[in-house]
Amino acid sequence: xxxxxxxxxxxxxxxxxxxxxxxxxxxxxxxxxxxxxxxxxxxxxxxxxxxxxxxxxxxxxxxxxxxxxxxxxxxxxxxxxxxxxxxxxxxxxxxxxxxxxxxxxxxxxxxxxxxxxxxxxxxxxxxxxxxxxxxxxxxxxxxxxxxxxxxxxxxxx
Numbered sequence: 001x002x003x004x005x006x007x008x009x010x011x012x013x014x015x016x017x018x019x020x021x022x023x024x025x026x027x028x029x030x031x032x033x034x035x036x037x038x039x040x041x042x043x044x045x046x047x048x049x050x051x052x053x054x055x056x057x058x059x060x061x062x063x064x065x066x067x068x069x070x071x072x073x074x075x076x077x078x079x080x081x082x083x084x085x086x087x088x089x090x091x092x093x094x095x096x097x098x099x100x101x102x103x104x105x106x107x108x109x110x111x112x113x114x115x116x117x118x119x120x121x122x123x124x125x126x127x128x129x130x131x132x133x134x135x136x137x138x139x140x141x142x143x144x145x146x147x148x149x150x151x152x153x154x155x156x157x
Contacts, residue, residue, distance in 0.1 A: 003056050005093065007100050010050040010062075012040040020052050020059040027083035048080065051100065053093045060085045061093035063101060067108050077105035079115035 010020055017036070025031055031039075039048070043066075052062035064081035079101065084094045098113075105113050 005060070005096060006054045007097070008052060008054055010052055012037070012044055016052075016054065016059065019057075020050070020062050023052070023059050023062050023083055023085050024064075024081060026086055027081055050081075051097065051104075053084075053097055055093075061097045063097050065101060067105075067110060073110075073112045073114065075108070075110050076112045076114050077101060077108065077110045079113065082115060 008016075010017060014020075017033075021031065021033060021036055024036070047066035047068065048064060049066060050062060050064050052059045054060070061084040062081065063079055063083075065077055065079045067075065068078050069075050082094065082097065084097075102113060
């Protein structure tokens with residue numbers, strides 16, 4: 001019987017990166033342990049964070065994200081990476097992780113959650129189309145925060 005999913009943040013140097021990297025490589029196949037170390041070293045001071053779902057001693061889903069300020073959204077949670085292990089897709093891990101990020105965005109007073117998804121990622125787009133409050137564009141997904149009245153304005157992105 002599987003243990004309950006544990007949502008946790010991954011810091012640079014965390015030994016759990018050994019299993020988390022395997023999942024992240026399903027989306028970013030060019031990443032190696034060395035290139036990830038470089039990204040973490042350079043990205044962490046820029047606000048890059050990683051949060052994952054850990055089940056039975058391994059990561060099954062992971063998201064790279066940051067909170068940024070800009071003129072269009074003022075404050076948003078931007079998702080650099082969001083991936084669930086292919087062998088465990090449709091188990092609810094992606095939704096659980098996205099719900100967790102939505103709560104973090106709410107706590108940080110963000111107006112939206114924003115992510116880019118390559119036009120060739122049809123399975124990802126089907127997933128995002130099932131997410132409430134999402135607006136799926138050719139290569140981006142915007143999730144409006146329920147406490148902020150807003151609509152998806154394609155020209156404003």
